[in-house]
Amino acid sequence: MQKDVTIYDLARELNLSPATISRGLKKSNVLNKDTVNRILDKAEEMGYRHNNFASNLRNKRTQTIGIIVPRLNSYFMTSVLAGIEDIASKEGYNIIISQSLEKKELEKSNVHTMFNKRVDGLLISLAYDTKDIDHLQPFFDKQIPVVFFDRAFPTEHSTCVVINNHEAAYKAVKHLIEQGCKRIMHLAGNQLRDVYTDRLNGYKQALEENNIAFDDQLVHICKLGEQDGIEAADAILSMQPEERPDAVFCANDISAVYCMSRLKENGIKIPEDIAFAGFNNDAVSRVVEPKLTTIDYPGYNIGEAAASGLINILKGDITMIKTTKLVLQASLLVRDSSKRQKK
Amino acid sequence: MQKDVTIYDLARELNLSPATISRGLKKSNVLNKDTVNRILDKAEEMGYRHNNFASNLRNKRTQTIGIIVPRLNSYFMTSVLAGIEDIASKEGYNIIISQSLEKKELEKSNVHTMFNKRVDGLLISLAYDTKDIDHLQPFFDKQIPVVFFDRAFPTEHSTCVVINNHEAAYKAVKHLIEQGCKRIMHLAGNQLRDVYTDRLNGYKQALEENNIAFDDQLVHICKLGEQDGIEAADAILSMQPEERPDAVFCANDISAVYCMSRLKENGIKIPEDIAFAGFNNDAVSRVVEPKLTTIDYPGYNIGEAAASGLINILKGDITMIKTTKLVLQASLLVRDSSKRQKK
DNA sequence: TTGTAAGCGTTATCAA
DNA sequence: TTGATAACGCTTACAA
Numbered sequence: 001m002q003k004d005v006t007i008y009d010l011a012r013e014l015n016l017s018p019a020t021i022s023r024g025l026k027k028s029n030v031l032n033k034d035t036v037n038r039i040l041d042k043a044e045e046m047g048y049r050h051n052n053f054a055s056n057l058r059n060k061r062t063q064t065i066g067i068i069v070p071r072l073n074s075y076f077m078t079s080v081l082a083g084i085e086d087i088a089s090k091e092g093y094n095i096i097i098s099q100s101l102e103k104k105e106l107e108k109s110n111v112h113t114m115f116n117k118r119v120d121g122l123l124i125s126l127a128y129d130t131k132d133i134d135h136l137q138p139f140f141d142k143q144i145p146v147v148f149f150d151r152a153f154p155t156e157h158s159t160c161v162v163i164n165n166h167e168a169a170y171k172a173v174k175h176l177i178e179q180g181c182k183r184i185m186h187l188a189g190n191q192l193r194d195v196y197t198d199r200l201n202g203y204k205q206a207l208e209e210n211n212i213a214f215d216d217q218l219v220h221i222c223k224l225g226e227q228d229g230i231e232a233a234d235a236i237l238s239m240q241p242e243e244r245p246d247a248v249f250c251a252n253d254i255s256a257v258y259c260m261s262r263l264k265e266n267g268i269k270i271p272e273d274i275a276f277a278g279f280n281n282d283a284v285s286r287v288v289e290p291k292l293t294t295i296d297y298p299g300y301n302i303g304e305a306a307a308s309g310l311i312n313i314l315k316g317d318i319t320m321i322k323t324t325k326l327v328l329q330a331s332l333l334v335r336d337s338s339k340r341q342k343k
Numbered sequence: 344m345q346k347d348v349t350i351y352d353l354a355r356e357l358n359l360s361p362a363t364i365s366r367g368l369k370k371s372n373v374l375n376k377d378t379v380n381r382i383l384d385k386a387e388e389m390g391y392r393h394n395n396f397a398s399n400l401r402n403k404r405t406q407t408i409g410i411i412v413p414r415l416n417s418y419f420m421t422s423v424l425a426g427i428e429d430i431a432s433k434e435g436y437n438i439i440i441s442q443s444l445e446k447k448e449l450e451k452s453n454v455h456t457m458f459n460k461r462v463d464g465l466l467i468s469l470a471y472d473t474k475d476i477d478h479l480q481p482f483f484d485k486q487i488p489v490v491f492f493d494r495a496f497p498t499e500h501s502t503c504v505v506i507n508n509h510e511a512a513y514k515a516v517k518h519l520i521e522q523g524c525k526r527i528m529h530l531a532g533n534q535l536r537d538v539y540t541d542r543l544n545g546y547k548q549a550l551e552e553n554n555i556a557f558d559d560q561l562v563h564i565c566k567l568g569e570q571d572g573i574e575a576a577d578a579i580l581s582m583q584p585e586e587r588p589d590a591v592f593c594a595n596d597i598s599a600v601y602c603m604s605r606l607k608e609n610g611i612k613i614p615e616d617i618a619f620a621g622f623n624n625d626a627v628s629r630v631v632e633p634k635l636t637t638i639d640y641p642g643y644n645i646g647e648a649a650a651s652g653l654i655n656i657l658k659g660d661i662t663m664i665k666t667t668k669l670v671l672q673a674s675l676l677v678r679d680s681s682k683r684q685k686k
Numbered sequence: 687t688t689g690t691a692a693g694c695g696t697t698a699t700c701a702a
Numbered sequence: 703t704t705g706a707t708a709a710c711g712c713t714t715a716c717a718a
Contacts, residue, residue: 006711017689022713032687047481049459053405054711057396057694073421081415085442094460096439099428116392117437257630264632287600287627289607349695360705365697375703397695400710 005048014042025050056118065310066114067097068107068124070151075283076299080149083303084123091311093120102128108135115139121310126151128190128223145313149306151193156324159313161306163330165195168295169202171332172277173249175293177210179340181247181275185218187232187259189251199251199279224251229258236274237266246274247338253278253285253294260288260337276337290336301328348391357385368393399461408653409457410440411450411467413494418626419642423492426646427466434654436463445471451478458482464653469494471533471566488656492649494536499667502656504649506673508538511638512545514675515620516592518636520553522683524590524618528561530575530602532594542594542622567594572601579617580609589617590681596621596628596637603631603680619680633679644671 007021014021016035023031024039025048042048056062065088069077081097088095096117100107107127114122115138122139124146133153139146140157152160176184186203189196200219207214220235222228232255236244250256256278260270268274270290278285278294285292305326350364357364359378366374367382368391385391399405408431412420424440431438439460443450450470457465458481465482467489476496482489483500495503519527529546532539543562550557563578565571575598579587593599599621603613611617613633621628621637628635648669 004711008711018711019690019713020688022711023688030687035687049461051400051711052460053396053400054694055713057394057400057696057711058713060694062396071421072415072424073418075416078414078416094439094456096437113437117395261630261632284627284630287604288630289604289632347695351695361695362697362706363704365695366704373703378703394695397710398697400694400712401696401698403710 004051005043005046006051007048009046010039010042010048013046014038062094062118062120063092064094064096064117064119065307066117066119066122067095068100068110068114068122069097070100070102070125070127072097072099074280076280076297079299080125080303080306083300083305084307085303087304087307087311093311100127100130104130111135111139115144119144121145121147121314123147123149123306123310125149126153126193129192131192145310147306147310147313149302151195154194159309159324159326161302161309161326161328162195163297163302163328165198165330166202166205168279168330168332169199169249169251170206171202172279172293172295173203173206174210175332175334176247176249176275176277176338177206177212179247179271179275179338181340182212183218183245184212184247184249185220185232185236185245187224187228187248187250187255188219188221189224191221196251203249218245222255224255226254226258229255229260230262233259233262233266236263237268244274247271247276248274249277251279253280253282253292256292256294256337257284257288260292271336271338271340275340281333285335288337293335293338294333296331296333298328298330347394348386348389349394350391352389353382353385353391356389357381405437405461405463406435407437407439407460407462408650409460409462409465410438411443411453411457411465412440413443413445413468413470415440415442417623419623419640422642423468423646423649426643426648427650428646430647430650430654436654443470443473447473454478454482458487462487464488464490464657466490466492466649466653468492469496469536472535474535488653490649490653490656492645494538497537502652502667502669504645504652504669504671505538506640506645506671508541508673509545509548511622511673511675512542512592512594513549514545515622515636515638516546516549517553518675518677519590519592519618519620519681520549520555522590522614522618522681524683525555526558526561526588527555527590527592528563528575528579528588530567530571530591530593530598531562531564532567534564539594546592561588565598567598569597569601572598572603573605576602576605576609579606580611587617590614590619591617592620594622596623596625596635599635599637600627600631603635614679614681614683618683624676628678631680636678636681637676639674639676641671641673 007018010021011018021039024036027036098110100110104127107130136146146158148158148160152162188200191197204214220232256276260276264270270276276292278292281294281296285294350361353364354361364382367379370379441453443453447470450473479489489501491501491503495505531543534540547557563575599619603619607613613619619635621635624637624639628637
C-alpha cells in the first residue's frame with residue numbers, strides 16, 4: 001500500500017505552506033485565484049485525496065447523518081432512503097444506515113454504534129416493539145438532534161415527520177362503507193406505535209360517522225406479516241357465513257394480500273363477498289388479483305422532509321426546532337379489490 | 344455541546360499514562376488485570392467514548408467495508424446485505440452502502456466516494472449498463488481489495504461470488520420441456536452482464552439437448568422491468584395463435600409476473616396455454632396467481648461468502664486471493680405456473 | 687494574500 | 703507491567 005499524498009506533499013511541490021494548501025483545496029476566496037487553481041491542479045495531478053479522519057478530528061464534526069430503520073425491504077423504506085439521500089448529498093452530508101429488524105435490542109445497539117460514530121444527527125423510525133426511548137438519552141444529553149419519521153415517539157426533544165394516519169385510514173374505511181360494506185374487519189398493528197393506533201382510530205371514526213357499531217371482535221391486532229394475514233383469513237373462514245365480515249381493512253399491504261389469497265383459495269369472491277383495502281402501496285398490491293385498494297404512502301417526501309428538517313437544525317435554524325411535528329399527505333388509491341358498485 | 348471525555352481525562356483521574364489507558368480500553372493482556380478493570384469502570388463512569396477518527400488517523404485503517412449495489416429494493420438484495428452485515432459485524436467491520444440505481448455514472452461517483460472514505464475493501468454488484476471497470480482503477484492501483492458478487496466482471500484483479508446461472512437456467516428450461524413445452528420464449532437481461540448471458544446459454548443448452556431448434560425470434564432482450572414484461576405479453580398476443588410460445592422463461596420474477604398477468608387478462612390460461620418460469624424467488628413470485636416457478640437465489644449465502652472472502656483478503660489470507668471465483672448453488676422451485684402434468 | 691505553529695485523540699515504539 | 707514521546711493529516715488563530 002503506497003503512501004497517501006498529503007497537503008504537505010502538495011505544499012512542498014508548490015513551495016507553499018500547508019495552510020495555504022488547505023485553504024486552496026476548499027477554494028477559499030481569501031486566496032489568490034491563481035494560487036487556488038495551481039493547488040487544485042496539482043492535487044489532481046498527484047492523486048491527492050482528502051483525509052476525513054484528520055479533518056473530522058480537528059473539526060469535531062463528521063458531516064454524517066445516521067439512519068436507523070426497522071427494515072430495508074419495503075418499497076416504502078427504499079423511497080424514504082432515496083429522499084434522504086438526495087437532500088443529504090446535496091447538502092454535503094454522508095449517511096450511514098442500519099436496520100433494527102423490528103427488534104428493540106438491535107435498535108438499541110445500533111443507536112449506540114451511531115453515537116460512537118459521532119453522527120451529527122440521527123433519523124430514526126422505531127422498531128415494532130420499542131416501548132420507550134431511553135436508549136436515545138445519550139443523544140439528548142449531548143444535544144445531538146434526533147428526527148423521527150413514520151414510526152415516531154411523542155417527545156418534546158425531537159421533531160417528527162409523519163403522515164396523517166388517522167385521516168388516511170378514515171378515508172379507506174369510508175370508501176369501503178360507500179361501497180356498501182357494513183361489517184368491516186380491521187387487521188391492526190402493534191398499538192405501541194402511533195401509526196397503528198391512529199389507523200385504528202380512523203377506522204373507528206369512519207364507523208361511528210356512519211352509524212356502524214364498533215365491534216372489537218372484528219379488530220385483530222397482529223404483526224401484519226404474511227402469516228398473520230393467513231391466520232386472519234382462517235379466522236374468517238371458521239365463522240358462520242352470516243357472521244363473516246363483508247370487508248377487511250388492513251394496516252399494511254402484505255397482510256392484506258396474504259389474507260385475500262387465502263380466502264380466494266377457499267372460494268370467497270373478492271370484492272363481491274369481501275372487499276379489501278390495504279395500506280402502503282407496496283409492489284405486491286399491484287400484482288395480486290384483484291389489485292389491492294390501498295393508501296399511497298409518500299416515502300420519498302417523508303425522506304426529504306426528515307432530512308431537510310434535520311439539516312436545518314444542524315445549521316442552527318431555530319424555526320425548524322419549534323416545528324415539532326410535520327404532517328404529510330397520503331392519498332387513497334382505489335383499485336378492484338374494493339370496487340363493488342358498477343356505475 | 345460539552346467536551347468529550349478522552350483517554351487523557353481517564354489518565355488524570357486514575358494516575359496512569361494515556362498509553363496505559365489506551366491499552367486498558369482494548370483489554371490488552373499485557374496489562375495487570377486489575378488495572379484493566381479499573382480503566383474500564385472509570386471509562387464507563389465518565390461516559391468515555393472511543394474516537395474513531397483519531398484512531399483511524401493513527402492506524403490508517405477504517406474497519407469499514409463499502410458496498411455498492413444496483414438497488415436495495417429486492418428481497419434478494421436485502422438478503423445479501425443481511426449476510427454481509429452478519430459476517431462483517433462479527434469481524435468488527437462497519438459497512439456503508441450506496442445504490443447505483445442501475446446507472447453507470449452514479450456507480451462511478453459512488454466508487455469515488457467510497458475511495459475517499461477510505462474503505463478497507465469494496466463489495467460491488469455492477470449496474471445494468473456498466474461496460475468496463477475503469478472506475479475501479481483507483482482501488483486496484485492502491486491494492487484495496489474489491490470483491491464482486493452476483494453481477495461480476497471478469498478480471499484478474501478480484502475475487503467474485505456468483506451462482507451457476509447457466510446451470511440454474513438450464514434446470515428451469517429443462518423442467519419446462521419435461522412439462523411438454525416445445526416452443527419456449529426467453530425474456531433475457533442485458534447481455535453485458537454475465538448473469539444474463541449465462542442464463543441465455545443455459546436456456547440454449549436445454550433446448551439443444553432436447554432437440555429443439557433455437558429460434559432467436561423467441562429471445563427478447565430487455566431491462567426486465569414491469570413494463571418489459573407487459574410488452575413481451577403484448578408481443579405474444581399479437582402473434583398468430585399457432586406461432587405463440589407454449590412457455591416463457593424469464594430472467595427475473597418481476598418481468599415474469601407482469602407478463603403473466605397481462606396474458607391472463609387477455610384470456611390466456613397459465614400454465615395450460617403458456618407455462619411460466621422466473622428467476623430469483625422474489626416475494627411477488629409467491630403472491631401472483633398461479634404461483635410462479637422460479638430459481639431460489641441464495642442471497643444470504645452470497646452475502647456471507649462475499650464478506651468472508653473480502654475479510655480474509657484483508658487479513659492477508661493468501662489462499663482466498665487465489666480463489667478468484669466462488670460458485671454457490673441455486674435450486675429450482677417448481678410451483679403452479681409450470682405444472683402441466685397431473686400425476 | 688500567505689505563513690507559523692499548536693492542537694484534535696489515539697497508538698506504536700522504545701525505554702524503564 | 704507501565705510511561706514518554708512522536709506521529710497520523712488537517713484546520714485555524716494569529717502573525718507577517
